[in-house]
Amino acid sequence: MMQIQEKDLLSKLKTNFGYDSFRLQQQEIIENILAKKDTLVIMPTGGGKSICYQLPALFFEGITLVISPLIALMKDQVDSLKANGISAAYFNSSQTPEEHQKVFDGVADKTVRLLYVAPESLSLLQHVLNQNYISCIAVDEAHCISAWGHDFRPSYKQLAFLKKSLPETPIVALTATADKATQEDILQQLAIPNATKYVSSFNRENIALEVRPANDRIKQIIRFIKGKPKEAGIIYCLSRKTTEQLAKKLKDNNINAKSYHAGLSFEERSKTQEDFIKDDVDVICATIAFGMGIDKSNVRWVIHYNMPKNIEGYYQEIGRSGRDGLEAHALLFHSYADVIQLRQFIANTTNKDVQEAKLDRMKQFAEATVCRRKILLSYFGELIEENCGNCDVCKNPPKFFDGTLIAQKALSAIYRLEGKEAMGTVIDVLRGAQNATILEKGYQQIKTYGVGKDISWRDWQHYIIQLINQGFCQIAFHLHNALQLTEFSNKILFNGEKVFLTTPVEIEKIKKETEVKSKTKKKVVKDTLFERLRKLRYRIAQEEDIAAYLVFNDATLRELENERPQTEEEFLAISGVGQRKLEVYGGEFMEEIKTFLNEKKKSRKDTTxxxxxxxxxxxxxxxxxxxxxxxxxxxxxxxxxxxxxxxxxxxxxxxxxxxxxxxxxxxxxxxxxxxxxxxxxxxxxxxxxxxxxxxxxxxxxxx
Structure with missing residues (x-):
């Protein structure tokens, strides 16, 4: 194979992808693939994984076969390549025999550079699965192959045959999230044990991390979204029913939202996904099936309505925001009801111990009183010295106080209820509630009845969760989630040990801050150059029937707004503008910039x-x-x-x-x-x- 120089790689990078330099370890990975070596790429969402196999595909003689888990995404990925002037196609069961034949012809005469296929459709490609046609195989979302991974797909298990059938063809496995056990499993399952590993930093500094208690979730979400008008976002929920109910509530509040889950037909799911990608829908309320592999770069926020079952899933889902490197926000709502429900989900699974340990780590992240990013990164074996400054704990460190008396009251109530009651009833006893359960069971006679009536129900919940985290009491999940004492309880009740608790987050304060931001934000969404360019991008995308970000992503629009290029040379210097995009879109965008500047000049003249x-x-x-x-x-x-x-x-x-x-x-x-x-x-x-x-x-x- 011909020797490829660095300048050749950089030339293709600018011409076809619009970038002047490589990010993270992209160049090393690309050179490794071009040397026909098996490769494992662990790179955060938005880090530029796709370029790692798309750019080498431009140099190989044969096609690069890309195995992707979701049929609905293939058109989006192929559209993206075509927008960059790269010949690409997809092959799946939804196509007609004529369309299949067209793909085969493109493979045979080597006019197609990349071919996307779902693992289920590989058997239909048997007669082209040989080294005459295929120069490279990329397995995208490779964590799906591993039972250790967070999104296991049985259809991925068959992929080991590829290395046996095409021993000389390099295989590239790519994923955004895989701990060490998953990484090893991917290599074994794909029969590439000696693959070169590239593990990039997991730190996505542009995503602000925040966790809130799940009180009035829907009201909080509506306020949050109204504070970010016209911004795209995803809300992840545990159940299909919740996605539908939430989408309806949002629509009732004039928020452009849709639900997405596995219970919808293939056509409904595809349409919803396409509407979101094309900026026709701002908000998607989805189960975790949504978003994998979506290259929509302008998702500005992700909300977790329910807690995810592990940190890998959480990390990958929040990584669907801010892929363009601009500011993004990840908001997680945390409630003990979610923890209980997730424990029930994993109670009968085969690797129950592993899943429970992963859930515990997720819970520790949600209940952290130290920098959340440190916890998140350490899970993937990456340590940072400084606090991140971009999570809620760093921005508003919790205030601790001596909560010994509160702890003694709570533990006494648990003791007198003989460890038979769940948190709700324990709090009702402490607050002196007079509901049916309390009166029927005679709990109003207990000595600790009403000793905590000066503390609100939610604050008691906040304090008891901290006592559980510190090991002073525990939830007996097998006994209807009853609260019970532990061996540490006596230290508080009888040995005079002090307990330090944090003050609860003031939801009202959050609401007010959000409302203030909302008011100022709404004033800002006026006739800015960015807004003009965004509208032009939307119109072009509608005409071409492609996703808006395939024209230019938000980061490129921001740079156009700041630099205001007037010539082709200036326009080409913008990050994200390649030769083809300059030729196809440059004229209209420069015209819009000139019009805007002339109007502003005129209005300035008028005002003086x-x-x-x-x-x-x-x-x-x-x-x-x-x-x-x-x-x-x-x-x-x-x-x-x-x-x-x-x-x-x-x-x-x-x-x-x-x-x-x-x-x-x-x-x-x-x-x-x-x-x-x-x-x-x-x-x-x-x-x-x-x-x-x-x-x-x-x-x-x-x-």
Whole structure:
């Protein structure tokens, strides 16, 4: 095979994918694959896994066969490649015999560079599964092959035959999440035990992590979404019923939402997925089946309505947000009811011990009082020294207090209820409730009845969960989740040991903060250049019947907004713009940028002229500011601009001769300085900024 230089790789990277440099370990991985070596790639969602096999496919003589678990995603992935000028196709059971034949023809004459196929359809490709046609095999979402993984697919188990059938063909296994046991299992199952391993950092710094108690979840979610208008997001739920109920509640609150779960027909699922990818739907309420392999880069948030059963699943699901590297938000609601339900789910599974241990780690993450990212990364064997600064614990560290008396009251109640009652009843006893259960069982006679009526129900729940976490009491899951004492309980009840608890999160405070953000956010979604470019992108995507982010992702739009390119060279320098996208979309986007700039220039001109007219009518600065709803400083800047343009404005009336002299002397010392602050400091902070600005404007005109 011909020797491929680094410049050849970088040239294809820019031309076909629009990027000027490789990320993480992409270049090493690509070179390893081009050397025809088996490869295992563990790279976080959004880290650029796809390029690792898509770029080598442009150099291989034969096709690259990509095994992908979900048929619904294949069209999206093929559309993405075609948008980048790369010939690609997919093969699955939903196609007609004519469509199948077209794929075979493309493989035979080697016009197709990448072919996507589901593992179930491999048997239909038997006559092309040989080294004459196939140069590389990529197994995407490779964790599906392992029973240790979080999303096991039996159909993946058969893939070991590929290495036996095509021993000279390199196999690339790729996934975003796999602990060490899963990594080893993937290599064994694919019969590539000597594959080169590339494990990238799992740290997705742009995703803010937050956990809240599951009180009034739906109200909190509605507030959260309304604070992020027009932003795409996914809400993960444990049950199909919850996805449907939640989607209905959101729609009732004017939020553009749909549900997605395995109970829907293939057509309904495909349509929902397509609507989300094409920005026709903002919010998807889904079971975990949704989102795998979706390359939608502008998902801005992910909410977990229920707690996931393990950290791998949680990590992969939150990784579906912020793939473009811009800020994203992961919000998890935590309740003990979810933990109980998940324990019931795994009670009869084959690897029950492993799953219970994984659930415990997930629970520890949700109940953490230290940096959450440290816990998340350490699970994957990655240690960071500094706190992340981008999780709720770092932003608002919990406050601890001496909760010994609270602990003694709770443990006494558990003791007097003889370890027979679940948390709800224990709290009712502590609060002196008079419901049927309490009265029927005579619990109002217990000595601890009502000793905690000054603490709210939710706060008691918060404190008891902490006592469970610290090992002072436990849930007997096999006895209807009854709360029982442990060997540590006596330390608190009889040995005088102190307990430190955290104060509960103030949900009201969260609500108010969200509402404030919501109000400010709504003002911002106006006629910005980003908004104009977003609308243009949506229109083009509709016309071409592709996902909006396949035109350009949000990160590219943000860069276009900041850089405002006017020539082809400037446009091509933007990250995410390759040669084909420049040719196909460049003209329209540059036209939109020019139109926006011209309109803003015109409106700026109009606004200064309006100030000029009022000034000529004899109104004072304060009166003009008041009439126009602007600040006096803005009016001064208008008059300065008009003065420099030669309009009949007398700035001398706003500054004394003495202050003008002070500014003149300062200018001699500061010379070419244009910022106002150095003048302000040089003049002993005695001359106001507006006076300095007027003085400099007069001196500039005279010069």
């Amino acid at each position: 002229l309006e100030t000029f007219n009022l000034y000529k009518e004899g109104f004072t600065i304060d009166e003009i500011a008041d009439k126009r709803g602007l600040k006096p400083q803005t009016i001064f800047s208008h008059l300065s601009k008009l003065y420099l343009e030669g309009k009949d404005v007398s700035l001398d009336e706003f500054i004394s001769a003495d202050i003008l002299n002070l500014v003149r002397n300062a200018k001699k010392v500061l010379k070419n300085e244009t910022a106002l602050k150095p003048y302000f400091e040089f003049l002993g902070e005695k001359v106001p900024y507006e006076q300095i600005r007027i003085g400099l404007t007069i001196l500039q005109k005279k010069r």
